[in-house]
Amino acid sequence: MEIGNKGLEKIPKSLPVIPTIDVVVFPHMIVPLLVIDDRIIKGIESAAENNKLIFLVASKNQTENQSGAISTTDLYDIGTIATIMRIVQLPEGGLKILVQGVAKARATEISAEDQILIAHLEALDINKENDEQQIEANIRNIKTLAEKMTESGQTLSPDFNILLSKMTDPDKIADFVVSHLNLTVEQSQRLLEIKSHQDLLSDVYILLRKEADVSEVQEKIRNNTRESMNKSQKEYYLREQLRAIKKELGEDDAEEVEEMKEKLNSIPFQEEARAEVKRQISRLEKTAPDSMEATVLRNYLDWMFALPWGNETPDNLDINHAREVLEEDHFGLKEIKDRILDFISVRKLKQDGFTPILCFVGPPGTGKTSLGQSIARALGRRYHRISLGGVKDESEIRGHRRTYVGAMPGRLIQAIRKAGSLNPVIIIDELDKIGADFRGDPSAAMLEVLDPQQNKGFYDNYLGVSFDLSHVIFIATANSLETISQPLRDRMEIISVEGYTQEEKIEIAKKYLIQRAKYSTGLEGKDIKLSEEAIAELIGHHTRESGVRQLERLIHKLCSKAAREIVEGHDLPEFKLDNIIKFLGPPKFIDEDINNHDEIGICNGLAWTAYGGEMIKIEAVLMSGKGKLILTGQLGDVMKESAQAALSYARAHADEFEIDSNLFQTHDLHIHVPAGGIPKDGPSAGITMLSAILSVFTYRPINAKFAMTGELDLQGRVMAIGGVKEKILAAKRNGISHVILPEKNKNDLHLLSEILHDIDVIFVDHANEVLKRVLMKPCRKKVHA
Numbered sequence: 028m029e030i031g032n033k034g035l036e037k038i039p040k041s042l043p044v045i046p047t048i049d050v051v052v053f054p055h056m057i058v059p060l061l062v063i064d065d066r067i068i069k070g071i072e073s074a075a076e077n078n079k080l081i082f083l084v085a086s087k088n089q090t091e092n093q094s095g096a097i098s099t100t101d102l103y104d105i106g107t108i109a110t111i112m113r114i115v116q117l118p119e120g121g122l123k124i125l126v127q128g129v130a131k132a133r134a135t136e137i138s139a140e141d142q143i144l145i146a147h148l149e150a151l152d153i154n155k156e157n158d159e160q161q162i163e164a165n166i167r168n169i170k171t172l173a174e175k176m177t178e179s180g181q182t183l184s185p186d187f188n189i190l191l192s193k194m195t196d197p198d199k200i201a202d203f204v205v206s207h208l209n210l211t212v213e214q215s216q217r218l219l220e221i222k223s224h225q226d227l228l229s230d231v232y233i234l235l236r237k238e239a240d241v242s243e244v245q246e247k248i249r250n251n252t253r254e255s256m257n258k259s260q261k262e263y264y265l266r267e268q269l270r271a272i273k274k275e276l277g278e279d280d281a282e283e284v285e286e287m288k289e290k291l292n293s294i295p296f297q298e299e300a301r302a303e304v305k306r307q308i309s310r311l312e313k314t315a316p317d318s319m320e321a322t323v324l325r326n327y328l329d330w331m332f333a334l335p336w337g338n339e340t341p342d343n344l345d346i347n348h349a350r351e352v353l354e355e356d357h358f359g360l361k362e363i364k365d366r367i368l369d370f371i372s373v374r375k376l377k378q379d380g381f382t383p384i385l386c387f388v389g390p391p392g393t394g395k396t397s398l399g400q401s402i403a404r405a406l407g408r409r410y411h412r413i414s415l416g417g418v419k420d421e422s423e424i425r426g427h428r429r430t431y432v433g434a435m436p437g438r439l440i441q442a443i444r445k446a447g448s449l450n451p452v453i454i455i456d457e458l459d460k461i462g463a464d465f466r467g468d469p470s471a472a473m474l475e476v477l478d479p480q481q482n483k484g485f486y487d488n489y490l491g492v493s494f495d496l497s498h499v500i501f502i503a504t505a506n507s508l509e510t511i512s513q514p515l516r517d518r519m520e521i522i523s524v525e526g527y528t529q530e531e532k533i534e535i536a537k538k539y540l541i542q543r544a545k546y547s548t549g550l551e552g553k554d555i556k557l558s559e560e561a562i563a564e565l566i567g568h569h570t571r572e573s574g575v576r577q578l579e580r581l582i583h584k585l586c587s588k589a590a591r592e593i594v595e596g597h598d599l600p601e602f603k604l605d606n607i608i609k610f611l612g613p614p615k616f617i618d619e620d621i622n623n624h625d626e627i628g629i630c631n632g633l634a635w636t637a638y639g640g641e642m643i644k645i646e647a648v649l650m651s652g653k654g655k656l657i658l659t660g661q662l663g664d665v666m667k668e669s670a671q672a673a674l675s676y677a678r679a680h681a682d683e684f685e686i687d688s689n690l691f692q693t694h695d696l697h698i699h700v701p702a703g704g705i706p707k708d709g710p711s712a713g714i715t716m717l718s719a720i721l722s723v724f725t726y727r728p729i730n731a732k733f734a735m736t737g738e739l740d741l742q743g744r745v746m747a748i749g750g751v752k753e754k755i756l757a758a759k760r761n762g763i764s765h766v767i768l769p770e771k772n773k774n775d776l777h778l779l780s781e782i783l784h785d786i787d788v789i790f791v792d793h794a795n796e797v798l799k800r801v802l803m804k805p806c807r808k809k810v811h812a
């Protein structure tokens with residue numbers, strides 16, 4: 028490839044000249060030109076008669092117009108030989124011609140001959156040492172850039188990229204791109220004079236790059252202006268609309284502020300709050316009514332005005348009335364009812380006494396939450412319940428700072444607003460289910476809420492002023508104290524609510540649940556017959572719970588069935604033991620569930636969980652192995668350790684129990700505690716584990732009528748445990764007749780006489796006393812593998 032004389036066999040010696048004013052014509056380029064100068068027209072005419080070739084050369088002096096004389100010295104010496112494609116005579120004189128560049132050439136001399144401007148030409152000395160790779164790379168660069176420019180919408184001409192992508196000839200590519208760039212004559216001329224493809228292409232690439240950058244910036248500027256226009260226009264329109272709507276609604280801004288000022292005077296704010304409200308009103312006055320800030324301020328003021336400043340409901344301190352209400356709503360729960368009556372008595376004598384914070388702890392469905400409600404009713408106070416289950420964020424308690432968009436006060440302030448008085452009863456439900464994470468520890472905030480000394484000045488981040496919570500009666504409820512921190516526990520008066528016995532449940536059903544179910548199913552005044560045996564059946568075989576929630580649900584279900592019978596025109600059904608199945612389906616818990624076969628390695632233990640007492644079976648089995656202890660059933664560390672300790676005790680006393688001590692080396696012991704995936708922990712299964720272990724090593728079955736609980740030490744002593752009542756109730760629910768308890772728990776029983784009449788409680792001090800009772804005669808059935 029050669030630059031310069033492509034498309035021409037040879038450079039002609041001389042050719043007529045056409046000087047171009049503000050364009051440099053490149054080979055391949057097709058350009059229209061207007062010519063009025065006589066000498067040049069003559070040259071064109073002579074060329075047209077000849078080989079149709081002319082020499083185009085740019086003029087250095089651009090200010091000169093073509094009608095003025097162009098001196099030959101004003102012309103560059105390198106130009107382009109072009110062929111004339113068409114000549115059009117213009118009516119007003121002059122010519123319009125269309126030319127296409129063919130090859131570059133240098134004019135050695137330009138002179139006027141026979142009134143024609145003629146150039147003597149020579150070929151350009153061409154640099155033939157081209158690096159093909161470099162050329163290829165430049166071509167690719169140019170093409171990719173052109174593509175990118177098209178994608179981002181900054182193309183130089185509509186078909187620029189399509190045409191370019193089809194070209195392969197470096198010369199053509201260079202000329203094509205150059206013809207599309209906005210170059211000055213000098214720049215173009217410089218490119219024309221470049222002698223190698225390589226340099227030409229890389230220069231073209233650089234120029235194209237510049238062009239791309241410039242047009243990118245242009246585009247950006249265009250977009251920015253467009254955006255800012257749009258935004259401010261939109262805001263303007265919205266504002267106008269808002270103003271129109273407000274006018275329509277008769278809500279004038281000034282009026283609004285006036286109203287607020289009036290309220291400021293009429294509402295009995297606390298001093299600090301009044302000052303803050305005043306400050307915010309005057310800020311609102313100065314803020315543009317439609318601004319974001321004004322909205323935030325208005326929200327805040329709404330909240331402040333909506334709180335029940337100065338509104339305390341009078342307490343009903345009539346002790347007989349309170350007693351009646353408490354009895355009306357709940358059966359039993361004597362200790363709690365007494366505590367409430369004490370409180371009312373104190374209030375009666377000392378009006379401004381301190382308000383206690385009570386915490387009811389006990390299994391589900393035992394009436395903790397509903398008791399809170401009765402207390403409010405007994406005192407004639409408003410009532411609101413906050414559930415803390417799953418609350419992890421401190422700002423749920425304390426509120427968000429006002430700088431947040433959509434900020435709100437915390438749950439306590441919300442509760443006060445909903446309750447509408449400064450002295451409601453607020454139930455803080457599920458205090459034990461409160462969480463903590465990176466957003467802070469809500470229980471720390473609860474410390475302040477639940478401290479009668481501190482909650483006088485409770486600070487909510489949203490309100491930004493302290494708020495007096497000291498007149499509120501807080502009642503917390505929890506299923507277990509374990510997850511409640513010690514400082515929090517210390518601030519409250521803990522009252523434990525225990526599970527109900529079968530008899531209590533029957534009473535609750537008869538006196539309360541049936542009435543309520545009748546009321547809620549529209550059967551008031553109707554005589555629903557639900558026999559005592561049927562209730563016992565519900566309790567024994569359709570539910571297994573410490574409280575009465577399931578029982579309440581079932582009774583409600585029976586009443587719904589009765590309602591249906593009435594609606595369908597039938598007689599009211601009588602619910603009896605033998606037709607319960609018809610209404611509720613087969614019983615969920617059958618006695619066969621309960622292990623009443625005396626078996627080797629299976630022992631009944633009693634556990635105490637957040638859900639009340641539960642009977643769990645501990646299973647042990649021996650299999651040939653190497654003396655390993657395997658523990659399964661989601662056991663916690665403490666429980667694992669008590670299994671270890673029990674095994675050690677068994678090994679240490681192998682002789683005493685006539686155990687073949689080789690078994691400890693030749694067999695693995697597996698202890699499993701079934702009952703779903705419930706995690707189990709605590710030391711109170713010590714004696715149960717030991718009984719199961721000794722049973723498998725001695726082939727002696729365990730008496731299934733017994734259930735037991737007690738911690739064991741390595742000397743075999745039995746230590747005290749917790750949750751006695753719940754555990755005894757669980758044993759009774761499971762049809763157990765004998766319960767083994769640690770001697771050290773004997774004192775716990777003095778309050779429990781009413782639940783002990785149909786169960787035999789045995790107190791033990793030492794493991795041997797347990798084993799003596801539960802391990803039966805050896806059965807020679809071989810159980811070891």
Ligand SMILES: Nc1ncnc2c1ncn2[C@@H]1O[C@H](COP(=O)(O)OP(=O)(O)OP(=O)(O)O)[C@@H](O)[C@H]1O
Binds near residue numbers: 358397535576579
């Ligand atoms: N002693 C009782 N007398 C009458 N009704 C009772 C008694 N105990 C519980 N109930 C009733 O049982 C239902 C469940 O009680 P509640 O919701 O108060 O249980 P809870 O102790 O708060 O349970 P949880 O720990 O699951 O929140 C309520 O309808 C309640 O009225």
Ligand SMILES: [Mg+2]
Binds near residue numbers: 396397504
């Ligand atoms: Mg509750």
